[in-house]
Amino acid sequence: MVFKKKFECSSNGYQVPAMPQIPISAKGKRSVRRKVVDNQMCAFDLLIAVARKILERDNSSTVNSIVGNSNQNVKQEQLDEEKFCKDEAFYQVSCNESTSTSELPIQRQVIQTLEERSQIPNATASGPTSAIVKSDALNKDTCTGDSIANGSKEEFAYSLGTTAKKCCTESHSPGSPESCDADMVDEIKTPFLVEQHEAETGMFKNIQHAWNLDNPKELDAKPPALSSSDSSIEMPLHGHHIPPISSFPICEDNMELAVDRDDDENSFGCTNPSTITSKALKPQYHKIRKLFSRTDVETKPASHSRKICHARRRTQRSLFKRRKVFEHCSISPSDGGISSKGFCNPFEKEINYNTNNSYAVLHGVYISFAANCTSSSATGQIALHKSEDFHVKLSIKSFKVPELFIEIPETATVGSLKRTVMEAVTAILGGGLHVGVLLQGKKVRDDNKTLLQAGISHVDKMDNLVFMLEPSSRGASLPVTNLEYPRPLFPCDATEPLAGLPAVSPAPAPEIFNPSPEPQLNSALNFSESDHDSVYSPMDTKLLNKAPAAPPTPPTTASNSRALVPVPAMRIEALSMVPLRKPRRSELPQRRIRRPFSVSEVEALVQAVEKLGTGRWRDVKLQAFDNAKHRTYVDLKDKWKTLVHTARISPQQRRGEPVPQELLDRVLATHAYWSQQQAKLHFKPPLP
DNA sequence: ATTAGGG
DNA sequence: CCCTAAT
Numbered sequence: 001m002v003f004k005k006k007f008e009c010s011s012n013g014y015q016v017p018a019m020p021q022i023p024i025s026a027k028g029k030r031s032v033r034r035k036v037v038d039n040q041m042c043a044f045d046l047l048i049a050v051a052r053k054i055l056e057r058d059n060s061s062t063v064n065s066i067v068g069n070s071n072q073n074v075k076q077e078q079l080d081e082e083k084f085c086k087d088e089a090f091y092q093v094s095c096n097e098s099t100s101t102s103e104l105p106i107q108r109q110v111i112q113t114l115e116e117r118s119q120i121p122n123a124t125a126s127g128p129t130s131a132i133v134k135s136d137a138l139n140k141d142t143c144t145g146d147s148i149a150n151g152s153k154e155e156f157a158y159s160l161g162t163t164a165k166k167c168c169t170e171s172h173s174p175g176s177p178e179s180c181d182a183d184m185v186d187e188i189k190t191p192f193l194v195e196q197h198e199a200e201t202g203m204f205k206n207i208q209h210a211w212n213l214d215n216p217k218e219l220d221a222k223p224p225a226l227s228s229s230d231s232s233i234e235m236p237l238h239g240h241h242i243p244p245i246s247s248f249p250i251c252e253d254n255m256e257l258a259v260d261r262d263d264d265e266n267s268f269g270c271t272n273p274s275t276i277t278s279k280a281l282k283p284q285y286h287k288i289r290k291l292f293s294r295t296d297v298e299t300k301p302a303s304h305s306r307k308i309c310h311a312r313r314r315t316q317r318s319l320f321k322r323r324k325v326f327e328h329c330s331i332s333p334s335d336g337g338i339s340s341k342g343f344c345n346p347f348e349k350e351i352n353y354n355t356n357n358s359y360a361v362l363h364g365v366y367i368s369f370a371a372n373c374t375s376s377s378a379t380g381q382i383a384l385h386k387s388e389d390f391h392v393k394l395s396i397k398s399f400k401v402p403e404l405f406i407e408i409p410e411t412a413t414v415g416s417l418k419r420t421v422m423e424a425v426t427a428i429l430g431g432g433l434h435v436g437v438l439l440q441g442k443k444v445r446d447d448n449k450t451l452l453q454a455g456i457s458h459v460d461k462m463d464n465l466v467f468m469l470e471p472s473s474r475g476a477s478l479p480v481t482n483l484e485y486p487r488p489l490f491p492c493d494a495t496e497p498l499a500g501l502p503a504v505s506p507a508p509a510p511e512i513f514n515p516s517p518e519p520q521l522n523s524a525l526n527f528s529e530s531d532h533d534s535v536y537s538p539m540d541t542k543l544l545n546k547a548p549a550a551p552p553t554p555p556t557t558a559s560n561s562r563a564l565v566p567v568p569a570m571r572i573e574a575l576s577m578v579p580l581r582k583p584r585r586s587e588l589p590q591r592r593i594r595r596p597f598s599v600s601e602v603e604a605l606v607q608a609v610e611k612l613g614t615g616r617w618r619d620v621k622l623q624a625f626d627n628a629k630h631r632t633y634v635d636l637k638d639k640w641k642t643l644v645h646t647a648r649i650s651p652q653q654r655r656g657e658p659v660p661q662e663l664l665d666r667v668l669a670t671h672a673y674w675s676q677q678q679a680k681l682h683f684k685p686p687l688p
Numbered sequence: 689a690t691t692a693g694g695g
Numbered sequence: 696c697c698c699t700a701a702t
Binding site: 591592593 | 696697
């Protein structure tokens with residue numbers, strides 16, 4: 001059974017797939033890395049016509065073995081076939097342009113590469129954040145430095161992996177649970193990207209292959225003179241849809257895929273929403289902003305925590321004007337968590353609905369991510385099986401790590417970019433994440449429940465079981481769900497970005513539960529509504545109940561849970577279909593959620609102003625709204641302003657929750673009084 | 689950080 | 696509510 005991905009606010013993220021399986025050549029990797037570091041590589045584009053070929057070749061056997069549902073040792077076997085297929089794949093590709101003069105060399109090269117690879121069957125991983133293979137013109141894989149920053153590439157893929165060295169160590173380590181055993185290698189998760197280069201002559205194009213991110217390969221053959229970077233293009237594996245296992249339109253599409261950069265946004269229906277583009281890289285300072293937006297998780301024995309990640313970034317440029325970017329992670333429903341505008345990747349849907357638990361599908365998903373980086377909802381799939389022995393079995397293909405945002409000067413080197421990404425990833429992975437479990441969209445918070453009790457053991461519900469990575473920093477406090485203080489916090493909690501990230505405030509909890517037990521005195525003044533207008537309001541209970549701060553929060557949730565789960569309450573299915581939130585919403589400080597003042601708040605405000613006068617908003621805040629963290633003195637000032645206005649207009653013109661006329665009268669009186677005082681002060685200072 | 693005002 | 700200028 002396959003799980004549908006839960007829709008997460010954020011679509012970007014790293015994929016942390018299971019151990020990749022393709023062996024890798026350390027040498028090749030270094031070589032590639034060096035080039036990358038030297039900024040000689042255009043981008044992180046990988047290709048895999050070969051992979052496609054593999055898939056195309058034999059769904060049943062190849063796929064299965066790769067998928068390794070049975071976790072068998074497919075290592076060598078797979079490699080062999082892989083090689084075989086690759087050769088063939090290559091062939092096809094190269095044959096595409098029959099007369100290509102570069103055909104031969106390339107082919108040779110590929111084969112060589114394959115052989116090389118096959119000799120190192122156990123070398124699984126790769127280098128950290130590197131692995132890219134981009135050979136521009138085969139041997140001449142440099143791209144005129146304008147590469148990334150220039151946006152010649154709309155998308156980049158990052159991968160994470162253990163170094164080959166490390167991997168080996170692990171595999172030989174008896175105690176290492178995560179050694180590179182063949183059984184772990186049940187899938188090749190690395191996304192593949194295909195890059196095409198057009199010869200200067202325009203006569204033909206070559207497709208480069210890359211095994212996978214972890215396995216950068218450097219081609220040695222001398223390529224025909226090819227124009228560099230400019231012609232390179234990404235070629236998502238999927239055409240316009242997630243191809244069925246067997247049909248990757250390789251040959252035919254190869255050429256077609258060589259789309260013009262300018263169009264690439266549409267080329268494959270996927271755009272780059274999440275990729276690093278030149279603009280994204282332009283920011284002047286070298287800062288890393290990481291957000292844990294929505295985490296998507298996918299599956300597979302957690303133990304196989306091999307990571308290969310892909311970071312994608314959207315093109316959208318954002319100006320982080322506000323400092324407190326992450327101040328409120330609260331996800332206002334309006335935050336676009338639901339908005340799908342334009343970011344819906346056509347593929348996603350298919351992916352989501354694809355119940356085929358095959359390698360191909362996964363691959364497609366991965367690829368889709370790598371290339372489109374769109375949604376988090378499409379990554380992997382969870383297969384759950386309930387066996388007779390009352391064991392719930394599930395496999396997690398991969399986890400998706402929350403999204404990362406990186407800002408780096410365009411003048412930075414690729415090497416530094418990689419390091420930056422590495423740091424960010426490391427921070428995330430090592431920053432303390434915990435796994436969250438959502439059943440039918442609801443978080444399963446009680447860790448003590450049995451699967452049975454939680455309802456996870458029921459096969460029929462498996463579709464709704466979702467795993468996600470969450471900042472663990474919150475772990476402790478979260479459990480403390482206090483219904484009395486419904487906090488907008490929770491809503492996002494599931495998707496809470498950042499926490500746990502170094503560069504960002506680890507505890508973005510804007511409104512922490514404030515047990516402050518003294519919401520009384522000062523009559524109505526000390527308004528302690530922990531944030532929710534209504535909760536403690538000394539007065540007007542009815543109003544409170546009836547007109548809660550019901551801003552943008554979709555009414556989807558029951559009234560009693562409104563504060564708790566603003567955004568949620570959507571059926572997972574719906575979510576999965578909903579594209580992803582808008583572009584880079586997360587990057588921009590979201591507008592604070594609107595929270596209409598309740599009558600009781602107005603009362604408190606009026607009272608405070610009567611006493612303190614206008615112009616002392618800070619004091620008003622302290623005295624009457626000290627416990628309402630979401631009300632700033634500016635808010636109070638603004639509210640007063642609107643109150644005065646409201647009081648002056650006819651009742652018919654007023655909107656929102658009606659404010660008792662009595663209060664409005666007081667507002668006018670108070671306003672008049674203090675205005676007068678101010679005037680007096682201005683013109684003739686008080687003598688006495 | 690506050691205050692005042694315009695948007 | 697946001698944004699800014701001015702304190």
